[in-house]
Amino acid sequence: MTWDASFFARNAIDVASDLVGFELQVSGVGGVIVETEAYLHNDAASHSFAGATKRNQSMFGPPAYSYVYLSYGLHWCLNFVCLPGSAVLVRAIEPKCGLEIMRQRRAVDDIRKLCAGPGRVCQALAITGEMNGLPVTDPAFRLVLRPAPVDVAAGTRIGITKASDLTWRFGLKGSPFVSRKF
DNA sequence: CTATCGATTGTCT
DNA sequence: GACAATCGATAGA
Numbered sequence: 628m629t630w631d632a633s634f635f636a637r638n639a640i641d642v643a644s645d646l647v648g649f650e651l652q653v654s655g656v657g658g659v660i661v662e663t664e665a666y667l668h669n670d671a672a673s674h675s676f677a678g679a680t681k682r683n684q685s686m687f688g689p690p691a692y693s694y695v696y697l698s699y700g701l702h703w704c705l706n707f708v709c710l711p712g713s714a715v716l717v718r719a720i721e722p723k724c725g726l727e728i729m730r731q732r733r734a735v736d737d738i739r740k741l742c743a744g745p746g747r748v749c750q751a752l753a754i755t756g757e758m759n760g761l762p763v764t765d766p767a768f769r770l771v772l773r774p775a776p777v778d779v780a781a782g783t784r785i786g787i788t789k790a791s792d793l794t795w796r797f798g799l800k801g802s803p804f805v806s807r808k809f
Numbered sequence: 810c811t812a813t814c815g816a817t818t819g820t821c822t
Numbered sequence: 823g824a825c826a827a828t829c830g831a832t833a834g835a
Contacts, residue, residue, distance in 0.1 A: 664827070672827070682820060700818030702828045716827060746828050786827055 630772050632764065635690035639665040639713035644781075644797045646707075646715055648773030653752040656725030657769070658742065660717060661799040662806060664784050668712025671789035675712040685760045686714050693768075695749070695759040702746030705754050707763055718745050718785075718796070720752075721804040744806040780809040 635642055643665035651657045666673035674683040674696065685694040686708055694706040694714050706714035720742035722729055729741045729751040742748045749755070763770055778800035783791060785807060798805045 666827070674827075677821085680821075696827085697819060699816080699826055699828050701816070704827065706827090718827090744828070784827075788826090 630770075632689075632691040632762075635707060635709050635763070637709060639667055639709040639715055640795055642707075642709045643715040643795065644779050646717075647779050647797050647799050648775075648777040650723070650769070650771040650773070651717065651720060651752075652724055652769040653754060653758075653767055655769070656728050656752055657720060658723035659721040659773075659799075660719075661721045661802040661804045662717075662719035663797050664716040664718055665709075665795040665797075666706070666714050666716060668710075670713075670793075672784065672787040672791070672793075673713070675714075687711050688760065691763045693758055693761045693763065695754060695756055697756060698746060703749035703755050704745040705749055705752075705758075716745055717748055719743050719798070719804055719806045720748050721799075721802060722751070739803055743804055747806075782809040 643663040646660055646663050649660050651660050668675050670676055675686045679687045690708050692708045694708055696704055698704050705717045708714045722738055722741045730736060733741050733751050742751045780798045780800045781794045782796045783794055784796045798809055
């Protein structure tokens with residue numbers, strides 16, 4: 628399997644599952660995506676559920692673009708847009724490149740805590756709202772196909788109050804770098 | 810290990 | 823004015 632922009636023009640659930648094992652870097656810093664979540668248009672937990680607004684307009688733009696938003700007034704979270712109104716949240720990365728840079732940005736030494744959580748991922752990779760609406764093909768990003776198929780675990784999404792029973796959270800089976808065990 | 814709570818601000822009703 | 827796709831610190835089992 629190779630990938631191009633059409634990789635994202637599919638059901639976000641499939642994209643979220645398939646994205647596990649891909650390598651993601653921002654300006655050379657990053658690692659392997661080990662945890663994702665899917666958010667659909669017809670999904671009460673999704674920012675797009677009530678229709679397009681100024682904040683979520685990226686979710687209604689073309690697939691394979693970023694949707695970056697501020698959570699709880701202090702944490703940035705990174706998504707990749709799939710079919711209109713849907714997206715995949717990048718929840719955790721296994722750090723591989725630029726470990727010392729990430730440690731400085733995060734102010735922690737423990738490699739397991741560098742990128743285990745959507746807010747932590749963005750802090751470690753220096754992702755902010757300025758990167759909202761960028762194509763994933765932008766030079767700032769580097770997204771690399773996983774070298775081989777991986778075992779993917781599924782579970783319920785984290786931190787939401789609506790539609791919390793849906794198992795739209797995916798992770799690399801057995802990875803110690805996920806934000807919570809499956 | 811789990812549970813609880815405060816921080817902090819953009820967004821929407 | 824209420825709430826939020828989170829995090830880190832702290833307290834207790």
